[in-house]
Amino acid sequence: MNPYYPHLFEPITIRNITFRNRIFSTPNCCFGENSGNVAFFENKSKGGAAVVTLSESAVSPKYDVQDPGFGMSLARRGDSNKARLGDITLAIKAFGAVPSIELNHHGMYARPDKNGGINPIGPVGFIRERDGVEVLPMDEAMIEETIEDYAVSAAFAKRCGFDMVMVHLGHGWLPAQFLSPRTNTRTDRWGGSLENRARFSVEICKRIKERCGDNFIIEARISGDEFTENGMHVKDACEFAEIIQDYVDIINVSCGIHDDRSTVGQMFPMSGFVEAGCHVEMAAEIKRHVHIPVSLISGINTPELAEKILAEGKVDIIGMGRALICDPEFPNKARHGHPEDIVHCMRCNYCIADLAFDPLPWGQNKQFGCAANPKIARDLMIARMAEPKASRNVVVVGGGPAGLNAAITAAQRGHKVTLLEKSDALGGNLKIMECEPKKHDMVLYRDYLVRQLEKNGVEVRLNTPATKELIQSMKADAVICAVGSNIMIPPVKGIDRDKVLTFMDAFYRPDTLGKDVIIVGGGIVACEAALCLADHDPERKIHLIEMRNVLCDPNYVHHYNTMIPVLDKHPQIDYRVSTRCIAATDTSVTVVKDGVEETLNTESVVFATGLTPNKKLVEELRDSALDFYPVGDCVEATRIKDATRTGYFAAMNIL
Ligand SMILES: Cc1cc2nc3c(=O)[nH]c(=O)nc-3n(C[C@H](O)[C@H](O)[C@H](O)COP(=O)(O)O)c2cc1C
CATH class of the missing domain: 3.40.50.720 (NAD(P)-binding Rossmann-like Domain)
Structure with missing residues (x-):
């Protein structure tokens, strides 16, 4: 028994595999896949995780061949891909972890421009609002073909050395499109009741077991709550878990859907918005409904939190994403009783935000990395130094x-x-x-x-x-x-540059500010200062004035999509965009919008206009x-x- 974290390092046997501990590394697209960097996976195994999971890999050679660089497409089943994947499974196994790979299909979100012009498919047909693309409704033949795609891909993965797969039944991808009443309005045996909507997921998992054998482990990733209108909520997820448990070996509880961007702050539990451990009760509720092991993701970034969750019997396995990007050696350091040496993951989400940084397509931005770990995915460069x-x-x-x-x-x-x-x-x-x-x-x-x-x-x-x-x-x-x-204080008429209040005052001395505050600036720091001031005094009103036409920073999609819905709904905060501040005093700001000047009176003026x-x-x-x-x-x-x-x-x- 490990003397420091006995529950975290207690092995668990599922089917015929004994996993060395309870830390399963969840998929992180692009980091290893995109750069061809085997070391990304190898280091997680070397660092002590029990499972290393490769990210979303497309299963359909026809309807959803993925962006090159996004995942390791299992839809390409040729020798070169087999060699590449085989290299990775070998590297993972060499250091004692079990290699797994996530099977995925984007369904109605697939992109014809990446896919030889072929239309995307989904449970129902419709014209996609964002780009006018027609999504084709899946008939029985298409459903059968797709189920088979999953099974053939899993069998290919097995030949490449994977001992298990994570089947993606959440986050709004194809199986989740069938599951969710939000996207599935079919009236045949694939729609209607939850049992019918779950049929597609069930058939996929059943077929994988038939093709790969009972001992080939399936971890099913589900959204415990889609956090969206008309979506799946915890009660539905529990019912679904009860159904799917007979066809899979582990249930991994994540949440949210990519299509509703306001949910990504929960899907990647982000500091400033949700606590580490925020999804524990949701996962525990699902665990109460099933007889197979349950894992969760929840921004878990300390061994103490992981140990507590397991010791309280909330779940059986800890899924870790960002904490292992931040420090792949996390498990070893914890196992040897050195938690103080673990590089602490701030849950800042720059790892995921930079994957989507404009103007490059998703996953093509090679600048991605970790705010706290400069070494991640730069192994080859560092080895040359x-x-x-x-x-x-x-x-x-x-x-x-x-x-x-x-x-x-x-x-x-x-x-x-x-x-x-x-x-x-x-x-x-x-x-x-x-x-x-x-x-x-x-x-x-x-x-x-x-x-x-x-x-x-x-x-x-x-x-x-x-x-x-x-x-x-x-x-x-x-x-x-x-x-x-x-x-930085902009050259605005009327202000005393030596006395002006800044975002530092908003954070350090909020009680010196009035009940009515104008913040000049609307970037990420300004938005955070507004939230901090609002939290500090529930009676305070805060107005943000931003000269660009957006608040926050849309380049960082995760920050933007998490921040904007919070600000929009916040009873204490309002904002104006495309509005320039041209003059200010201690208690007023003169602004111009569309050529119209207006003076706004307030109690305190704070500048958050950058550094x-x-x-x-x-x-x-x-x-x-x-x-x-x-x-x-x-x-x-x-x-x-x-x-x-x-x-x-x-x-x-x-x-
Ligand atoms: C950079 C990055 C890439 C990710 N890629 C995937 C992916 O391909 N498939 C998936 O299901 N989840 C993906 N995720 C989500 C993680 O697997 C995990 O669920 C999430 O980070 C929350 O866990 P954590 O709080 O331990 O980080 C990604 C997360 C990050 C940070």
């Missing part, structure tokens, strides 16, 4: 996420590292999250970084502003300059050592992800 020739004297200036990552990495590579921080605490802009309980995960990430500084012997000097003279006196071989950004790199300090410090690396916000004020990445790679460059 040289080892240091000697231990260098490295000075890191700035204790935000870029500086902290740089200092830790440099120290781990054997350098002597001193970190200079001008304030009295480490964390940079992460410190702000201490004021926002919903963003507690960011604070835990900061705490992880600070612990690692200590563990790796970095000398930290707080309250120490860096000057060229100071660094030269330290005889640094290399300087990593992570001096961050300054708050600007601290380039002046970079230039002052530039000649302080022969090797000088500016990183993070002082180069470009963007996201934690870029800070982490640039800090890490600068340290890797010191040889």
Whole structure:
């Protein structure tokens, strides 16, 4: 029995496989599939997960050949795909995990442009509103062909070395389109009652077992709640689980549907909106209805939470997605009693958001990665990097996420590292999250970084502003300059730039603001500041003024789609877009929309108009050592992800 997390590391036997623990790595499309990076899967196995699941793989060679790069299409059953998949299963098995692959069909969402012009199919026919494409209703022959596609794909997966499959019956894909009354209005044996709507899923799983044998494990991924109007809710999911349990071996409870974007903050439980563990009761309810093991996803990012869920008997298995992108070594670190070394997943969703970053098609954006783990999916590049020739004297200036990552990495590579921080605490802009309980995960990430500084012997000097003279006196071989950004205040008539309130005041000193607040700006930070102010005082009204024609940032689809419905419904918050602020005082803002000027009176005016790199300090410090690396916000004020990445790679460059 594991002395630290006995339930999490208790093996479980299903059919003839004994899984080494209860951590099953859920599918994460593109990370490994897109880059051809076997190491993505291999590292999860090496890191100790019991199962490593490859992502949504298309099963239909006719109606749904997927985007290249999205998943490992099982619809292409030729030798080269077999070799590629075989390589991956071998790598997973080499380190003790069981390889699994997710079978999927987009059904009515399939794209003819990716599919030789063939129309998509679904339970019913209709013209798709978003692009005018005709979805064909599936007749008996098409249904039979598709069920067979699943079985043939599963058999192909088995030949490639997979010991199990995850059949995707949720998230609004084809089987879920049959299941949900929202999309299935058929009146034949495939529609109507839940039993009829479940028939398609049942027949798929039955056929896979017939083709692959009883011992070939099927994990059924379902949406425990679709969180959408006329959709499947927990009660229906329980009934469905009762039906499907006789044809599968594990039920994995996820939720939401891709077609209703407001549900993605639940599907990928996002910090700021839902708690880690938010779906535990939903999964527990489903477990009460079945006799087979149940797993769940729920933003689980600490071994303590995973252990508690299992110890309370809520479910049998923990599905982990983002936490294992953030740190594939999570299971091993927990098993050996070192939870403090686990890189804490912030549940920020940049991993998934960047997959969809415009203007590139889904999955083609190779910039994807993790805000806290700069190494993920960059294994080949890192393997090419040289080892240091000697231990260098490295000075890191700035204790935000870029500086902290740089200092830790440099120290781990054997350098002597001193970190200079001008304030009295480490964390940079992460410190702000201490004021926002919903963003507690960011604070835990900061705490992880600070612990690692200590563990790796970095000398930290707080309250120490860096000057060229100071660094030269330290005889640094290399300087990593992570001096961050300054708050940007636009040149608006009337404001006293030295006294103006900013989003920092909204987070740090909300009680100094009035009951009526105007926030100038409508980006992600402005929206979060509005929510923070609303939470702080339920009687406060907040008005956001944004000059672009949208709030938040539509490029980050997950943030945008989660944030906008919350703001739209929020009784305390309203907003105007395409509205420019041209003048402001402490208690008023003059705006222009469509050429019409208006002055709005309020109690407090807050500017949340962005950050600007601290380039002046970079230039002052530039000649302080022969090797000088500016990183993070002082180069470009963007996201934690870029800070982490640039800090890490600068340290890797010191040889
Ligand atoms: C980058 C990324 C890609 C994903 N790709 C898939 C996928 O292909 N199929 C799927 O069913 N779920 C996919 N998911 C969802 C995860 O499997 C998981 O359900 C989700 O991240 C919630 O679990 P977590 O809270 O442990 O992260 C993806 C998630 C992420 C973050």
